[in-house]
Amino acid sequence: xxxxxxxxxxxxxxxxxxxxxxxxxxxxxxxxxxxxxxxxxxxxxxxxxxxxxxxxxxxxxxxxxxxxxxxxxxxxxxxxxxxxxxxxxxxxxxxxxxxxxxxxxxxxxxxxxxxxxxxxxxxxxxxxxxxxxxxxxxxxxxxxxxxxxxxxxxxxxxxxxxxxx
Amino acid sequence: xxxxxxxxxxxxxxxxxxxxxxxxxxxxxxxxxxxxxxxxxxxxxxxxxxxxxxxxxxxxxxxxxxxxxxxxxxxxxxxxxxxxxxxxxxxxxxxxxxxxxxxxxxxxxxxxxxxxxxxxxxxxxxxxxxxxxxxxxxxxxxxxxxxxxxxxxxxxxxxxxxxxxxxxxxxxxxxxxxxxxxxxxxxxxxxxxxxxxxxxxxxxxxxxxxxxxxxxxxxxxxxxxxxxxxxxxxxxxxxxxxxxxxxxxxxxxxxxxxxxxxxxxxxxxxxxxxxxxxxxxxxxxxxxxxxxxxxxxxxxxxxxxxxxxxxxxxxxxxxxxxxxxxxxxxxxxxxxxxxxxxxxxxxxxxxxxxxxxxxxxxxxxxxxxxxxxxxxxxxxxxxxxxxxxxxxxxxxxxxxxxxxxxxxxxxxxxxxxxxxxxxxxxxxxxxxxxxxxxxxxxxxxxxxxxxxxxxxxxxxxxxxxxxxxxxxxxxxxxxxxxxxxxxxxxxxxxxxxxxxxxxxxxxxxxxxxxxxxxxxxxxxxxxxxx
Numbered sequence: 001x002x003x004x005x006x007x008x009x010x011x012x013x014x015x016x017x018x019x020x021x022x023x024x025x026x027x028x029x030x031x032x033x034x035x036x037x038x039x040x041x042x043x044x045x046x047x048x049x050x051x052x053x054x055x056x057x058x059x060x061x062x063x064x065x066x067x068x069x070x071x072x073x074x075x076x077x078x079x080x081x082x083x084x085x086x087x088x089x090x091x092x093x094x095x096x097x098x099x100x101x102x103x104x105x106x107x108x109x110x111x112x113x114x115x116x117x118x119x120x121x122x123x124x125x126x127x128x129x130x131x132x133x134x135x136x137x138x139x140x141x142x143x144x145x146x147x148x149x150x151x152x153x154x155x156x157x158x159x160x161x162x163x164x165x
Numbered sequence: 166x167x168x169x170x171x172x173x174x175x176x177x178x179x180x181x182x183x184x185x186x187x188x189x190x191x192x193x194x195x196x197x198x199x200x201x202x203x204x205x206x207x208x209x210x211x212x213x214x215x216x217x218x219x220x221x222x223x224x225x226x227x228x229x230x231x232x233x234x235x236x237x238x239x240x241x242x243x244x245x246x247x248x249x250x251x252x253x254x255x256x257x258x259x260x261x262x263x264x265x266x267x268x269x270x271x272x273x274x275x276x277x278x279x280x281x282x283x284x285x286x287x288x289x290x291x292x293x294x295x296x297x298x299x300x301x302x303x304x305x306x307x308x309x310x311x312x313x314x315x316x317x318x319x320x321x322x323x324x325x326x327x328x329x330x331x332x333x334x335x336x337x338x339x340x341x342x343x344x345x346x347x348x349x350x351x352x353x354x355x356x357x358x359x360x361x362x363x364x365x366x367x368x369x370x371x372x373x374x375x376x377x378x379x380x381x382x383x384x385x386x387x388x389x390x391x392x393x394x395x396x397x398x399x400x401x402x403x404x405x406x407x408x409x410x411x412x413x414x415x416x417x418x419x420x421x422x423x424x425x426x427x428x429x430x431x432x433x434x435x436x437x438x439x440x441x442x443x444x445x446x447x448x449x450x451x452x453x454x455x456x457x458x459x460x461x462x463x464x465x466x467x468x469x470x471x472x473x474x475x476x477x478x479x480x481x482x483x484x485x486x487x488x489x490x491x492x493x494x495x496x497x498x499x500x501x502x503x504x505x506x507x508x509x510x511x512x513x514x515x516x517x518x519x520x521x522x523x524x525x526x527x528x529x530x531x532x533x534x535x536x537x538x539x540x541x542x543x544x545x546x547x548x549x550x551x552x553x554x555x556x557x558x559x560x561x562x563x564x565x566x567x568x569x570x571x572x573x574x575x576x577x578x579x580x581x582x583x584x585x586x587x588x589x590x591x592x593x594x595x596x597x598x599x600x601x602x603x604x605x606x607x608x609x610x611x612x613x614x615x616x617x618x619x620x621x622x623x624x625x626x627x628x629x630x631x632x633x634x635x636x637x638x639x640x641x642x643x644x645x646x647x648x649x650x651x652x653x654x655x656x657x658x659x660x661x662x663x664x665x666x667x668x669x670x671x672x673x674x675x676x677x678x679x680x681x682x683x684x685x686x687x688x689x690x691x692x693x694x695x
Contacts, residue, residue: 033416050520050521051524052524053522053525053526066241070251073245073414074253074415075250076416076559076561077557077561114521117521121520122624126258126623129623130258130623133259133623134259137253137515140511140514141512141514141515144510144511144528145240145241145510145511145514149510150510154529154532155531157238158238158357161238161356161364164167164364165237165238
């Protein structure tokens with residue numbers, strides 16, 4: 001397999017950034033957990049339509065809330081990995097070079113977001129594919145786990161349980 | 166709270182000894198005859214047998230106590246409460262997602278009730294290739310009969326739901342052998358929500374059978390307590406040291422729990438049990454611990470039907486086909502068992518490939534969706550050596566299970582078999598669960614597409630609901646971690662009673678195998694203690 005100059009740049013950068021971030025995390029003695037911030041919420045809301053298709057009003061915000069709540073229930077080691085991923089995506093340089101998105105996430109256009117998702121989904125680097133899959137899983141669960149999504153997919157709890165739960 | 170009866174409420178009111186360790190105000194020290202780590206299929210069976218024999222039993226469970234009163238058929242609530250890592254436990258390279266329980270009753274609280282005895286071919290292989298001479302259908306029969314009687318395991322006489330009927334119809338059209346499953350249920354409502362905890366207590370999980378019986382016999386249960394390590398003294402175990410968790414089930418509370426015991430039973434599952442032994446630096450002179458961990462790696466195929474399937478309703482699994490288990494030698498190219506999974510929105514959204522409008526269109530067709538699965542029989546082919554449990558820096562377990570050429574070859578074969586079967590059953594389109602696949606409108610189109618799919622992690626979706634091995638039974642100490650009774654080869658009063666002692670995968674849904682071996686090994690332990 002021959003790597004293009006651009007791909008080499010990508011791996012080098014990714015490795016470097018990941019190391020830098022991992023190093024920073026390692027300085028914190030106790031496992032800190034994900035500790036969600038405003039930028040995390042904005043990022044999820046920006047990605048939600050690209051990952052899930054058009055959402056009703058308030059849908060993206062609901063997805064973001066559910067995703068952050070779900071992350072909070074994961075083992076600390078997994079939370080730390082997700083922290084690294086989100087920090088990476090928040091980094092303007094990484095966003096441009098690795099994700100291929102020029103504008104900050106809340107201002108990024110639909111096409112740029114979709115291109116980013118496809119790029120990581122089919123990346124030859126399993127690290128980027130795994131990052132895409134983590135986002136796919138979190139956002140998919142964040143929306144379709146919520147009862148607000150069920151009418152559109154014609155799903156409801158069994159009729160015989162009505163009034164019992 | 167649901168309005169259906171919850172037997173735990175009466176039991177707790179009557180004085181069952183249950184301690185939620187997240188509420189401990191100070192460290193806790195206990196002494197008992199037997200400390201059992203884990204309350205799943207192995208620990209539950211052992212606890213009932215040993216407590217009813219008059220032994221003082223303490224059960225330690227990492228998960229929380231959730232019983233039917235809080236089972237609301239809701240995935241978003243159930244996965245964080247009842248499953249390891251919120252039903253998203255993954256192998257080290259993230260190539261395989263593992264469904265495994267973490268609650269009182271372990272995986273039995275959330276499994277889909279499918280009940281098979283250990284296949285004769287598997288036991289025969291253990292005798293021939295692993296030297297386990299007394300593992301036979303005859304020697305296991307009394308233990309399986311006892312487990313079946315205890316848990317109401319019987320043929321499921323109700324018609325299969327439409328999702329399972331696809332599998333039966335496809336098999337009939339292609340002339341493939343298939344059968345109906347037995348299930349561990351009593352008075353099942355046929356709802357289809359086994360995976361979020363049985364709201365009607367019909368499923369005869371450990372949560373409603375053996376654990377209540379053990380508590381009734383005086384056993385004690387500690388929940389939200391994570392065993393860190395064994396207390397070792399030479400070739401003996403003096404007890405276990407555990408950390409209490411906070412109410413979130415994630416972080417340690419700072420309180421420590423010490424349980425001194427004459428005998429320790431590890432029933433923490435095939436990832437948890439090797440992890441405790443690794444954290445304890447238990448003797449492992451032949452480097453066998455944590456090795457040969459098997460998963461029955463599963464690949465999936467979706468299919469859209471003109472009629473409604475509604476795979477969320479009705480007993481999740483009732484039909485199976487072992488046809489592709491028997492086309493070659495047991496140690497040849499990997500055989501696979503065909504079944505269907507239940508289809509619920511959260512897990513489907515996470516599992517189905519694609520994104521954006523394409524994914525949304527697929528989700529909107531969920532009522533018409535059948536999903537068929539193939540579970541690969543790993544651990545028999547010489548190159549199918551399974552995974553290895555290791556520890557992260559924080560001591561938590563991580564399973565390394567790289568998929569190799571033999572697994573990928575079988576995965577492609579299985580995707581082909583399933584697509585052909587789904588078209589034969591009347592599908593109008595088939596979607597192999599793979600990032601590079603699209604909807605195929607004919608078997609011919611599907612065949613060409615599947616032949617060209619790159620078989621790679623995080624392109625091909627691979628999942629697992631069966632974790633086995635890692636502390637294997639062996640005929641001598643050089644080849645495994647425990648003997649045929651589950652006794653640790655180097656630690657005299659330590660017994661492993663769970664799926665981790667299987668030397669290969671089972672080749673069928675493993676719960677009844679765990680129950681049968683658990684009874685056999687717990688009875689042997691009782692006799693040693695008498």
